[in-house]
Amino acid sequence: MKQRINIVELARHLGLAVSTVSKAINDRGDVSDATKRRVLEAAEKFGFSPDPAGRRLRTQTSETIGFVLSPPQTHFAHPFFLDLLMGIDQNLSQTPFQLIIVAGRTLETELDSFRRLVERQRVDGVMFGRTRRDDPRIRYLQERNVPFVALGRSETGKPFPFVDIDRTVAGRNGTARFIGFGHRRIGLLSTPGYLMISHLLQEGYRAALKAAKLPFDADLVVETGTSEEEGLNGARRLLALSDPPTAIMCGHDLIATGAMQAIAETGRRPGVDIPVIGCDNHPLGPYLNPPLTTFSAPTFEAGRRMVDLLLALMDGRSAKELQEIWSPELILRSSHGSQLVAAGEI
Amino acid sequence: MKQRINIVELARHLGLAVSTVSKAINDRGDVSDATKRRVLEAAEKFGFSPDPAGRRLRTQTSETIGFVLSPPQTHFAHPFFLDLLMGIDQNLSQTPFQLIIVAGRTLETELDSFRRLVERQRVDGVMFGRTRRDDPRIRYLQERNVPFVALGRSETGKPFPFVDIDRTVAGRNGTARFIGFGHRRIGLLSTPGYLMISHLLQEGYRAALKAAKLPFDADLVVETGTSEEEGLNGARRLLALSDPPTAIMCGHDLIATGAMQAIAETGRRPGVDIPVIGCDNHPLGPYLNPPLTTFSAPTFEAGRRMVDLLLALMDGRSAKELQEIWSPELILRSSHGSQLVAAGEI
DNA sequence: GTTATTTACGAAATCGTTTTCGGAGATTTC
DNA sequence: GAAATCTCCGAAAACGATTTCGTAAATAAC
Numbered sequence: 090m091k092q093r094i095n096i097v098e099l100a101r102h103l104g105l106a107v108s109t110v111s112k113a114i115n116d117r118g119d120v121s122d123a124t125k126r127r128v129l130e131a132a133e134k135f136g137f138s139p140d141p142a143g144r145r146l147r148t149q150t151s152e153t154i155g156f157v158l159s160p161p162q163t164h165f166a167h168p169f170f171l172d173l174l175m176g177i178d179q180n181l182s183q184t185p186f187q188l189i190i191v192a193g194r195t196l197e198t199e200l201d202s203f204r205r206l207v208e209r210q211r212v213d214g215v216m217f218g219r220t221r222r223d224d225p226r227i228r229y230l231q232e233r234n235v236p237f238v239a240l241g242r243s244e245t246g247k248p249f250p251f252v253d254i255d256r257t258v259a260g261r262n263g264t265a266r267f268i269g270f271g272h273r274r275i276g277l278l279s280t281p282g283y284l285m286i287s288h289l290l291q292e293g294y295r296a297a298l299k300a301a302k303l304p305f306d307a308d309l310v311v312e313t314g315t316s317e318e319e320g321l322n323g324a325r326r327l328l329a330l331s332d333p334p335t336a337i338m339c340g341h342d343l344i345a346t347g348a349m350q351a352i353a354e355t356g357r358r359p360g361v362d363i364p365v366i367g368c369d370n371h372p373l374g375p376y377l378n379p380p381l382t383t384f385s386a387p388t389f390e391a392g393r394r395m396v397d398l399l400l401a402l403m404d405g406r407s408a409k410e411l412q413e414i415w416s417p418e419l420i421l422r423s424s425h426g427s428q429l430v431a432a433g434e435i
Numbered sequence: 436m437k438q439r440i441n442i443v444e445l446a447r448h449l450g451l452a453v454s455t456v457s458k459a460i461n462d463r464g465d466v467s468d469a470t471k472r473r474v475l476e477a478a479e480k481f482g483f484s485p486d487p488a489g490r491r492l493r494t495q496t497s498e499t500i501g502f503v504l505s506p507p508q509t510h511f512a513h514p515f516f517l518d519l520l521m522g523i524d525q526n527l528s529q530t531p532f533q534l535i536i537v538a539g540r541t542l543e544t545e546l547d548s549f550r551r552l553v554e555r556q557r558v559d560g561v562m563f564g565r566t567r568r569d570d571p572r573i574r575y576l577q578e579r580n581v582p583f584v585a586l587g588r589s590e591t592g593k594p595f596p597f598v599d600i601d602r603t604v605a606g607r608n609g610t611a612r613f614i615g616f617g618h619r620r621i622g623l624l625s626t627p628g629y630l631m632i633s634h635l636l637q638e639g640y641r642a643a644l645k646a647a648k649l650p651f652d653a654d655l656v657v658e659t660g661t662s663e664e665e666g667l668n669g670a671r672r673l674l675a676l677s678d679p680p681t682a683i684m685c686g687h688d689l690i691a692t693g694a695m696q697a698i699a700e701t702g703r704r705p706g707v708d709i710p711v712i713g714c715d716n717h718p719l720g721p722y723l724n725p726p727l728t729t730f731s732a733p734t735f736e737a738g739r740r741m742v743d744l745l746l747a748l749m750d751g752r753s754a755k756e757l758q759e760i761w762s763p764e765l766i767l768r769s770s771h772g773s774q775l776v777a778a779g780e781i
Numbered sequence: 782g783t784t785a786t787t788t789a790c791g792a793a794a795t796c797g798t799t800t801t802c803g804g805a806g807a808t809t810t811c
Numbered sequence: 812g813a814a815a816t817c818t819c820c821g822a823a824a825a826c827g828a829t830t831t832c833g834t835a836a837a838t839a840a841c
Contacts, residue, residue, distance in 0.1 A: 097798095106821040107798085108799080108821060138554060140492075142495075146489055149826070153535075174538075175538050178504075188535060190535075191533075191534070192521050194525070211486065317722055376695075376696060376723060377724070441827055442828060443827080453792095455789080455790055487828095491796090493796050493827080
């Protein structure tokens, strides 16, 4: 390991006091431009940069923000969160903060990950996603008074900062689109019920039905996990109904993938006989059969923005002004019933 | 923020010296079992755990290992690396180390990410993937003498620890399979040439040709990026040849996805008229049209193992004994020419 | 019963930084 | 020209842990 120089040796080399050098490096006041320049040059020359350990000890900050990947694992075998991480990192790398990530193992032990993060690692801030209607993570963080920002809103606790890609509009617009095509019985394959996005999706779904004066039929909505297999099973249940849906709105592209599989199993053509719409714009959507119509999810940008919000929060801004709801946009491919589209819809 | 207790206050409460408390907490010798138990109980009661900043300052370690995501971004909109991270984290969470991740922006600035990691953050170890035949990252880390483990081997520098999911066997076995089906002209759609996996894939490809006494035709191998679009374009070039391949081996499932698209464009049926095999077992492979035959890539396990190797290296073990080459296994679906399989192959 | 050895604990130094406070010199004000 | 105000820099005190080394008591050896 190459020999490192510390701030006192650097100061000695310069014939200055350590305090002066420190102030120069951190661009605090009380040091002339001339010496500041001199210090910076010397630091560059000797390859000096302050040891984080020393600085953190003194300033009582960890310069660290933690991101916890939600369980279960299969949910994250998904480009979504990697994009999010990329966005977070890109923004964070412009700051002194570093990003540490931990993975919650199961729903039960997930809180332990949070505890380790704040009580042992002492992170300065926390980020996470997949908010739930009733979310113990939020309660914990608010109780400990640690700054955090979530991907998704929640019904839990006091106001907190979030970026929310609004599932309500996906549910409403997707369903409305099917209704516009003449469908009367529309299936909803939702993500797990405890998730906030599931609740919002169903709200949008109901709103669209109501606007069209269509009845709500509880048989038509089934909650599944966020995977292809679970989407497959959910769709099978839907299709086995005595009066099955003629179109299916899905809470996630992976679910939609399974759903199209289930439709094909019955000998019908997904996207033609039974149209399907997903959510979150999975990169392989265009390569499915048929190409999947879906709603956008600008996760990279969401990651960037979450960092902005967290920084603002730590800067003293109030949580209420740091809440953003983004509307996803419909991405038309062909699984939603392209023959109608071809007939003049676009 | 809840009031924290530090080690001197804890010691005062116990009527012990700080040194004794410290030794008890870290289970170093020189403290009786009785007082050790007493200290541990008190620590639990007061919710004390040592401040990482203080400990790191004193011990001159960062207790941090860094993972750098390779550029370009599109390569990572891929479950592969998320699984790897999950594996790494699962193993690392059993140790005092924390995982910090950074994303290399471009190939040019990637080294800066490494430099920031070791020279500023002062991580104790580094991990990364997508090794290259000539890899400046390896040179840098070896020169600085920082412990690291890579996903993939390389031709660069002195021996270092790695886990390598052997692309040679994918190239060889995939190609041999096609040859066994009677194909004489087999296309190879490889990942970018600078990557080690590309080199190994081609080696395997050539080996299979040689074993079957088939000629090598440079026109039949084209290197593309690791994305669907690039796979699409690469396959178009292959299919536009005057004497085009009758089967295509791909260095990646995303490439294979694009290739099947390209085949369909020409009016032929991918997997039937022109069989295709990919690599890395993308979770959506089974849902492509046709379902994609591919090679396994146990990335979660690889992540776990990489942590073992890194820890062993930091523990003084020699790099040479910390190199593992894993053979991927063929996962038969139907894109490799299922009609032949149905005819008795399985 | 004396001496040698072990065992258990404590005092103090140390890691590298930031920050407070004070003061000398330069500059402005009246 | 004296007083007041700025500018710039330095000495020293934290921050919270670990580790070395010394020493008293307890045990073992003879």
